[in-house]
Amino acid sequence: MSVLDSLVFDNRFSEELPSDSVTVNAPRQVRGALFSRVEPTPTSAPSVIARSDEMLELLGITEEQANSAEFVDMVSGNLVLPGLDSFAMRYGGHQFGNWAGQLGDGRAINLGELSTPDHGRQTLQLKGAGPTPYSRSADGLAVLRSSVREFITSEAMFHLGVPTTRALSLALTGDEVMRDMLYDGNPALEPGAVVCRVAPSFIRFGSFELPSSLNEIDLLTTLADFTIREYFPDLWPDDGRPNGQTYADFYGQVVRSTADMINHWQRVGFVHGVMNTDNMSILGLTIDYGPYGWLEDYDPDWTPNTTDRHGKRYRFANQAGVGHWNLMQLANALVPLVDDPKMLQDGLDGYVAYFREGHQEMFAAKLGLAAWDVDRDDQLMLDLLDLMAAAETDMTLFYRGLANVSTDDGVSADDRFAPLLEAFYLPDEQLTDELRGGWDAWLDRYCARVRSDGTANGKRKEAMDATNPLYVMRNYLAQLAIDASTEGDHSKISELLDVMGNPYTEQPGMERFAEKRPDWARTRVGCSMLSCSS
Ligand code: AMP
Numbered sequence: 001m002s003v004l005d006s007l008v009f010d011n012r013f014s015e016e017l018p019s020d021s022v023t024v025n026a027p028r029q030v031r032g033a034l035f036s037r038v039e040p041t042p043t044s045a046p047s048v049i050a051r052s053d054e055m056l057e058l059l060g061i062t063e064e065q066a067n068s069a070e071f072v073d074m075v076s077g078n079l080v081l082p083g084l085d086s087f088a089m090r091y092g093g094h095q096f097g098n099w100a101g102q103l104g105d106g107r108a109i110n111l112g113e114l115s116t117p118d119h120g121r122q123t124l125q126l127k128g129a130g131p132t133p134y135s136r137s138a139d140g141l142a143v144l145r146s147s148v149r150e151f152i153t154s155e156a157m158f159h160l161g162v163p164t165t166r167a168l169s170l171a172l173t174g175d176e177v178m179r180d181m182l183y184d185g186n187p188a189l190e191p192g193a194v195v196c197r198v199a200p201s202f203i204r205f206g207s208f209e210l211p212s213s214l215n216e217i218d219l220l221t222t223l224a225d226f227t228i229r230e231y232f233p234d235l236w237p238d239d240g241r242p243n244g245q246t247y248a249d250f251y252g253q254v255v256r257s258t259a260d261m262i263n264h265w266q267r268v269g270f271v272h273g274v275m276n277t278d279n280m281s282i283l284g285l286t287i288d289y290g291p292y293g294w295l296e297d298y299d300p301d302w303t304p305n306t307t308d309r310h311g312k313r314y315r316f317a318n319q320a321g322v323g324h325w326n327l328m329q330l331a332n333a334l335v336p337l338v339d340d341p342k343m344l345q346d347g348l349d350g351y352v353a354y355f356r357e358g359h360q361e362m363f364a365a366k367l368g369l370a371a372w373d374v375d376r377d378d379q380l381m382l383d384l385l386d387l388m389a390a391a392e393t394d395m396t397l398f399y400r401g402l403a404n405v406s407t408d409d410g411v412s413a414d415d416r417f418a419p420l421l422e423a424f425y426l427p428d429e430q431l432t433d434e435l436r437g438g439w440d441a442w443l444d445r446y447c448a449r450v451r452s453d454g455t456a457n458g459k460r461k462e463a464m465d466a467t468n469p470l471y472v473m474r475n476y477l478a479q480l481a482i483d484a485s486t487e488g489d490h491s492k493i494s495e496l497l498d499v500m501g502n503p504y505t506e507q508p509g510m511e512r513f514a515e516k517r518p519d520w521a522r523t524r525v526g527c528s529m530l531s532c533s534s
């Protein structure tokens with residue numbers, strides 16, 4: 001008898017789809033299968049250092065169960081419960097614009113699909129639980145710093161209202177892992193960790209690209225049918241026989257959910273950092289938190305990922321365009337399923353207009369406008385973004401401050417501007433008279449625009465504060481939690497999780513989590529720059 005006996009698993013993916021016939025856990029090219037069965041590697045001294053109580057509840061896991069040794073073993077990879085069927089998914093992907101062939105879950109192991117009380121089947125996946133057939137020359141492990149970042153931020157994103165995979169737990173393994181953090185020839189041992197991630201499914205664009213690229217059309221069809229039946233049931237035809245139109249409709253939904261996800265990223269200032277097609281969820285969830293970051297001073301050209309320093313492919317302002325490019329790769333992969341590629345082309349073509357519409361709606365909300373008026377508001381937005389980029393302006397604090405600006409007639413320019421001052425990093429040096437003049441002129445237009453809607457200041461603030469977060473997972477906050485955790489104090493992780501659980505509401509006593517990035521973090525590794533090493 002195990003205390004976890006009440007958990008019911010219903011492993012559709014591994015039960016229904018073709019598996020790798022080779023069962024040896026060694027790196028190889030896998031053919032004709034969508035996954036390989038593999039068990040996590042046991043760890044020497046696992047301990048859970050943080051967990052999400054909300055996820056426990058969502059999954060129907062009790063406090064008593066979560067406190068048990070079995071739970072610790074399950075979420076660190078030491079125990080594969082009866083009923084679980086652990087496996088690594090096979091997928092490919094375009095990395096930084098180039099086709100990379102087979103990638104697959106090199107250090108993620110799906111435990112199985114848990115039947116939850118109210119949220120259907122949820123896949124539990126361990127990240128950093130040891131090598132799989134897809135590990136290539138790497139170790140299948142993950143270190144504490146990147147695991148803290150993934151654990152907190154996937155939960156924080158959920159509370160920001162951004163579609164995302166979630167995290168149940170963060171465990172130390174008790175083992176050490178060698179990493180060359182900056183790829184500069186200075187490897188060091190770091191604490192190993194495992195995050196238990198949760199999502200309805202971890203199927204990616206690359207899951208379709210790989211079989212398609214190898215002309216494994218039966219496999220591609222099987223995966224598409226499974227995905228549609230399980231996750232897009234409204235599209236599943238009554239006669240159970242999907243046709244070209246079914247696949248095109250499925251693609252159209254992926255186009256829209258991807259656009260929605262990226263619009264949310266733009267709203268909160270999130271830069272994913274590695275939008276390779278293997279890191280694009282077919283469900284439009286933010287997935288694979290690596291060298292991501294938050295815009296602090298608004299710089300549309302910023303990318304947190306040092307590996308992307310030169311091309312800046314994944315910079316903030318390029319995320320919508322990369323979404324389009326990635327969707328084009330997915331369309332290419334699905335071509336064998338439709339009668340005419342034009343059916344997919346139409347879906348892809350719809351992206352631009354759909355994204356723009358969503359972006360306008362999103363920006364109207366950020367600015368507290370009743371609706372977007374293209375003729376007036378496009379230019380208002382472009383001029384605002386130019387002003388924000390002209391001096392280092394904290395994006396998050398700016399929008400919160402703007403909600404406090406009075407749009408009433410007759411307010412002095414200084415009084416009107418006062419709520420925005422806090423957002424400037426270097427007001428004495430950068431907020432020149434000329435720039436200040438630019439802001440005053442913009443605010444004249446903005447205030448007139450809001451008045452034309454007839455929205456009262458209080459009502460506008462309420463609406464704006466509901467869409468412009470106050471607390472975001474600034475890199476330096478994550479880094480402080482990582483530093484403390486590395487020294488054995490894990491309490492800062494749970495504290496951050498709590499604050500980020502309510503990002504739109506001022507929390508008395510928590511002001512320090514809403515502050516601008518301090519000066520020391522400007523150039524510190526982990527705060528302003530991150531590599532893919534994790
Ligand atoms: P990522 O950029 O983290 O999405 O990873 C790209 C590919 O490399 C995926 O196939 C990962 O599974 C694999 N990978 C990344 N880190 C490791 C590692 N430490 N061990 C094995 N595979 C890894």
Ligand code: MG
Pocket residue numbers: 278279288
């Ligand atoms: Mg990945």
